[in-house]
Amino acid sequence: xxxxxxxxxxxxxxxxxxxxxxxxxxxxxxxxxxxxxxxxxxxxxxxxxxxxxxxxxxxxxxxxxxxxxxxxxxxxxxxxxxxxxxxxxxxxxxxxxxxxxxxxxxxxxxxxxxxxxxxxxxxxxxxxxxxxxxxxxxxxxxxxxxxxxxxxxxxxxxxxxxxxxxxxxxxxxxxxxxxxxxxxxxxxxxxxxxxxxxxxxxxxxxxxxxxxxxxxxxxxxxxxxxxxxxxxxxxxxxxxxxxxxxxxxxxxxxxxxxxxxxxxxxxxxxxxxxxxxxxxxxxxxxxxxxxxxxxxxxxxxxxxxxxxxxxxxxxxxxxxxxxxxxxxxxxxxxxxxxxxxxxxxxxxxxxxxxxxxxxxxxxxxxxxxxxxxxxxxxxxxxxxxxxxxxxxxxxxxxxxxxxxxxxxxxxxxxxxxxxxxxxxxxxxxxxxxxxxxxxxxxxxxxxxxxxxxxxxxxxxxxxxxxxxxxxxxxxxxxxxxxxxxxxxxxxxxxxxxxxxxxxxxxxxxxxxxxxxxxxxxxxxxxxxxxxxxxxxxxxxxxxxxxxxxxxxxxxxxxxxxxxxxxxxxxxxxxxxxxxx
DNA sequence: CTAGGGTTAG
Numbered sequence: 001x002x003x004x005x006x007x008x009x010x011x012x013x014x015x016x017x018x019x020x021x022x023x024x025x026x027x028x029x030x031x032x033x034x035x036x037x038x039x040x041x042x043x044x045x046x047x048x049x050x051x052x053x054x055x056x057x058x059x060x061x062x063x064x065x066x067x068x069x070x071x072x073x074x075x076x077x078x079x080x081x082x083x084x085x086x087x088x089x090x091x092x093x094x095x096x097x098x099x100x101x102x103x104x105x106x107x108x109x110x111x112x113x114x115x116x117x118x119x120x121x122x123x124x125x126x127x128x129x130x131x132x133x134x135x136x137x138x139x140x141x142x143x144x145x146x147x148x149x150x151x152x153x154x155x156x157x158x159x160x161x162x163x164x165x166x167x168x169x170x171x172x173x174x175x176x177x178x179x180x181x182x183x184x185x186x187x188x189x190x191x192x193x194x195x196x197x198x199x200x201x202x203x204x205x206x207x208x209x210x211x212x213x214x215x216x217x218x219x220x221x222x223x224x225x226x227x228x229x230x231x232x233x234x235x236x237x238x239x240x241x242x243x244x245x246x247x248x249x250x251x252x253x254x255x256x257x258x259x260x261x262x263x264x265x266x267x268x269x270x271x272x273x274x275x276x277x278x279x280x281x282x283x284x285x286x287x288x289x290x291x292x293x294x295x296x297x298x299x300x301x302x303x304x305x306x307x308x309x310x311x312x313x314x315x316x317x318x319x320x321x322x323x324x325x326x327x328x329x330x331x332x333x334x335x336x337x338x339x340x341x342x343x344x345x346x347x348x349x350x351x352x353x354x355x356x357x358x359x360x361x362x363x364x365x366x367x368x369x370x371x372x373x374x375x376x377x378x379x380x381x382x383x384x385x386x387x388x389x390x391x392x393x394x395x396x397x398x399x400x401x402x403x404x405x406x407x408x409x410x411x412x413x414x415x416x417x418x419x420x421x422x423x424x425x426x427x428x429x430x431x432x433x434x435x436x437x438x439x440x441x442x443x444x445x446x447x448x449x450x451x452x453x454x455x456x457x458x459x460x461x462x463x464x465x466x467x468x469x470x471x472x473x474x475x476x477x478x479x480x481x482x483x484x485x486x487x488x489x490x491x492x493x494x495x496x497x498x499x500x501x502x503x504x505x506x507x508x509x510x511x512x513x514x515x516x517x518x519x520x521x522x523x524x525x526x527x528x529x530x531x532x533x534x535x536x537x538x539x540x541x542x543x544x545x546x547x548x549x550x551x552x553x554x555x556x557x558x559x560x561x562x563x564x565x566x567x568x569x570x571x572x573x574x575x576x577x578x579x580x
Numbered sequence: 581c582t583a584g585g586g587t588t589a590g
Contacts, residue, residue, distance in 0.1 A: 143584040174585035215586045283588045349590035
């Protein structure tokens, strides 16, 4: 083995053909099948671009390849930039020679490949092969199968594999947990976590939950945004001494920040020894500042990053978002122009938004058309939003046309365009937009909000009466409107589409999901208690005004997490300083 | 002695 390492060195410096020739002439390849497979494995996994093709060449040259030789190639291909080739090899379509019979390991590598290709169809076929080969009692293989299903987006099948397994180790649990958390089922992930927390004593060979368990569970908590669950997972991690683990800490920073507790997030960041902090630690902490509207702090932390850590695309995006949310136009541009990695669509998105909000529409547009790749839907929507904000009809029309070309068909696009026309009293055009909407079967993205009170989640959809206390909630809203009217509130109806009357517009606005959630919070919690609401979309202008006034009229702090950031309302002011 | 599970993003 030592010899192989020396040869490996040789190979890097003098090129693989020499090494290969040497191995062939020395007769090692044929004489020691174990060594040969091991060498093939190393070769197939080597980062050198010519290594993998060479491993395949070698495999082809073997008169009677063993299963382990095949596995080495399958493994290398599965990890390569073209994982589908691993599947082709297994199907016998990459090498014409007769292949050895695959074993559990072969299938494991193939499942990894089908997961990386998100190829659910192939995962099903490999599942059949698992049964046919009679290796379905293998915990590792079944966990890989489960994981492959989850990564292909078939969570039901992943769950089914999990349920039917008689032995599950901690990786099995982690795999389903992570699959659910990343498959936009954070509530199911959290339920699974609680199940594990109550039964981990049953794990084989005294296994315990580990940092992967905690990271996956925290990811679910962060998505849902419920501080209580996040703190429970934190306490759970402490029981196993995992709260000192850097990756767990990184996830804790993210979780606390997304659950509205910037101070706890920063406490965790500072609890990591400076030399242990990783790029992800900084990214999560910078992102935390940005989400909470502290662009200056985000910039400061970015500048304080030690030189041993090289910022990546995520770092820059987090800083740029911070600048954007705090209106730091010049700082944002300076950071963008100093980027040491190639900007992607999201980086351009923040810059276009930054320039657009600042009224620098020509620069925003120039940025879009001079990008090295074509703008996507979200970028044109950003530009359309800027055009609406500053009442520039030509740019709004241009952006709307691009959006139509790209097949975007959401109500928000039309509302913005219509509002630009309305602001210029171009009623014919307003009518035309409305007609287009009617004939295009416009998609409405449903808005919802939720709030947790005494450990129970209460979810609200615009104008819904599903909540058991909806009558009280609607009465509370009437009270709210009359009390804030005394503070000068007038409904801001311009964000509602113009095909309904003024009264109906006010009605539609009045029962926005976030208002329902706030109203419920007011009647369901004691005076003075902070209200926390999470919303799936950006908060609308009217709800923003209303939340400010409620915070003053009722003496409440209200924290709303919208799609992009936190808004903290207190005594009539919002932490975003109306810049969002 | 070569198998499985993970965090940051407009």
